[in-house]
Amino acid sequence: MKILPLMAALVALPFSVCAAHADDDVSAIAVSGFGTAAFTRSDTNDARFARPAQPTGVGTGWKADVDSNLGLQATAKFNAMFSATGQLLARKSSRDDIGLELNLGFLKARLSDSFSVRVGRLGLPVYMISEYRNVGYANTMIRPPSDVYSQVTLDALDGVDAIYQHSFGETTLTGQLGVGVSKSTIGTGPNSVVTVDAKRLTALNLTAENGPLTLRFGRSDTRITIDNSAGLNGLVGGLRAAGNGFVIPGMGDLATRLEVKDKKASFTSVGLALDWHNIVVQSEYAKRRTDSYINNTSSAYLMAGYRVGSWLPYASHSFLKRDTVVANSVPGSCPAGRPASCGPTLRVLSAGVTSLTTTGTQGEQSTNTIGVRWDFNKSAALKVQLDRISPKNGQGMFLTPTPGFTGPVTVLAAGVDFVF
Numbered sequence: 001m002k003i004l005p006l007m008a009a010l011v012a013l014p015f016s017v018c019a020a021h022a023d024d025d026v027s028a029i030a031v032s033g034f035g036t037a038a039f040t041r042s043d044t045n046d047a048r049f050a051r052p053a054q055p056t057g058v059g060t061g062w063k064a065d066v067d068s069n070l071g072l073q074a075t076a077k078f079n080a081m082f083s084a085t086g087q088l089l090a091r092k093s094s095r096d097d098i099g100l101e102l103n104l105g106f107l108k109a110r111l112s113d114s115f116s117v118r119v120g121r122l123g124l125p126v127y128m129i130s131e132y133r134n135v136g137y138a139n140t141m142i143r144p145p146s147d148v149y150s151q152v153t154l155d156a157l158d159g160v161d162a163i164y165q166h167s168f169g170e171t172t173l174t175g176q177l178g179v180g181v182s183k184s185t186i187g188t189g190p191n192s193v194v195t196v197d198a199k200r201l202t203a204l205n206l207t208a209e210n211g212p213l214t215l216r217f218g219r220s221d222t223r224i225t226i227d228n229s230a231g232l233n234g235l236v237g238g239l240r241a242a243g244n245g246f247v248i249p250g251m252g253d254l255a256t257r258l259e260v261k262d263k264k265a266s267f268t269s270v271g272l273a274l275d276w277h278n279i280v281v282q283s284e285y286a287k288r289r290t291d292s293y294i295n296n297t298s299s300a301y302l303m304a305g306y307r308v309g310s311w312l313p314y315a316s317h318s319f320l321k322r323d324t325v326v327a328n329s330v331p332g333s334c335p336a337g338r339p340a341s342c343g344p345t346l347r348v349l350s351a352g353v354t355s356l357t358t359t360g361t362q363g364e365q366s367t368n369t370i371g372v373r374w375d376f377n378k379s380a381a382l383k384v385q386l387d388r389i390s391p392k393n394g395q396g397m398f399l400t401p402t403p404g405f406t407g408p409v410t411v412l413a414a415g416v417d418f419v420f
Contacts, residue, residue, distance in 0.1 A: 031074045036136040038067035038383075038415020046405045047398035049389070051143065052150035052361075055096045055187020057399045058411075065092040067143055067413055069134060071103065083108045089134060094187035103134065103156065116163050124157040125176055125205035126220050128271035128284050136417035140280060140314055140373060142385040143413075145301040147318035147367055150397055151288045152220070152267050154182040154198055161203075176205040182222070186361070194229040198222040199262070212276040218269045224290070226260040232293070235352045239330075242349060246334065246342045254329050258293040258356065265290040278307040280314065287323070295362050296323040303369075310376065316369040320397070322362070328353045358394050365389055365396030365407075380418040387411040 039062045042049045048057030051066060058066050069091035077083045086105045093099030106120030123131045127149060132138040159180015166173055182198040201222040208215045226232060236255045243251025269286035285300040298321055305314030330350040334342035356362075371385035390408040395401040398409065 028077045029074060030077075031072070032419065033070070033072045034135045034137060034417075034419045035070040036068050036142075036415055036417050037064070038136075038142060038413055039064050040066040040411065040413040042412070043410040047395060047401040047407070047409065049409065049411050050399055051092075052146060052397075053094050053153045053184065053186045054092055055094055055193065055399075065098065067136075067415060068092075069136075071134060073104070081110050083110070091134070094185040094193045096187060114164055114166050117160065118163070119160045120158075122157045122159070122161055122178060122180075124152075124154050124182060124201075124220070125178070125203055126152045126154070126218060126267050127269065127286075128216050128218075128273065128282070135419070136383075136415075137379070137381055137419045139417075140282065140305055140312060141303060141316065141369070141371060142383045142415060142417075145303075145316060145318040145367065145369075146397060147320040147365060148284055148286055148299040148301050150320070150361065151286060151297055151299055153184045153186055153196060154201075155184065157182055157201060157203060159201070171208055171210040174205075174207045174209075176203075178203040178205075188229075188231075194226055194232075197225045197227075198265075199225070212274055214271075214273040216269075216271040216273075218267075218271075220267045222265050223262045224260055224265045224292070225262055231352075232259070232356065235349070235356060238345075238349055238352070242342075242345055246338050246345070248331060248335065248346075250329055254326075254353070257291075257326050258353070260290075260292040260294065263290060263292040265292075265294070280305040280307065280312065293326050293356050295325050295357060297321065298323055301367075305373075310374060312373040312375075314369075314371055314373070316371075317367070318369075319366040321364050321392070325357045325362075326353075328357070361397065363394055363396040363398070364392040366392070377418075379420060380416055382414075382416050384414045385412070387413075 040058050041062045042059055045059035048059055050057030069089060071087060071089045073087040075083055075085045084107050087103045088100060089103040090098055090100050102121060104121055104123060106118045106122050108116055108118045110116045129139060129144060133144050157178050157180045159178060161176055161178030163176045179202050182201055184196050185193045187193055203220045206217045236259045239251045239255040242248060266289045267286065269284055271284040274281040281304045283302040288297045301316055301318030303314055303316035305312050328350060330346055330353055334346060368388045369385060371383060374382045376382055388408055388410050389396065391398065391406060395405060396407060
């Protein structure tokens, strides 16, 4: 899909909405939009930098599709209790094109001043800025720290949530509980995607706000399935076939530990945000747990900045590390009396297990960032950001590394965030 015609269609949509309701109460319909126009590059072609779930990335040439997006949101208020919200988002998709998606689409019932219920497609509140992470203008940095925000690729919750908010003196507490299902696609190459299906999904989000300080706790639990990965299915099938054919104990158990079929998964995070006088601080710490080949991880970031007029220089440090990896229990040699094909087969399977648990989205890395935001307009901000990313024990989160790639890699991005 071409990005320019798509953007033109999105920008034109508010005018068609207003025209369609010219004889109605137009004040009951609020239309707004947001976007980022950014160019990104790195200092090497030995590996490619990309945002989470993107199948291809950027090298030494400037590209606009890594960090750019365009969104349009409309909210229709039917009466004091009921409203409906829809949000369309155009961005680089897991299929390596500019895709248009229904990012949000829900009905809301405001049952009291403190309590509301929403039904439909909701933002999945797994991170501190989940509700507005695609709205670059609402965030200090040009993108959320990938070391943390790559750990859950699910964006939306298809289901229902309840939100309760109450103030105790100067402190406002908000509790959100959602249940439903979710699905995301992850690009594994220019023409390859895998689908993550999340069932029996629950998401809890608790925040406390007191003046310039916000504290947050989040916990999500689900059952995930990945059944369209040719590589994963081939490896799991090969382990079971080798275990049965060569009569090697434990191969079937290893296959079961690796596969992703209705496996438990959880994500727990805590966060802090401070906007006090000229000081801006934001931090999150998170842990991912699964009963599959997807590694258990810890990740965190700390960002701090200081406003000088309309300028906000900032710096950040983040990391992603593996806590536990499924042990590669493929034997190094075959028991006596097995066919000659046993040894080569085991070596191939062992290499496949190691690759599955240590490469792609399974990497470790740390990132040091400096940047500056300039609010040159009341609805637009220019940002320039420099990231120094250091992979650990492999390729980190980089795509298509050349043999021997170890990094580090410098990534430069410059762009304008805007709202309308």
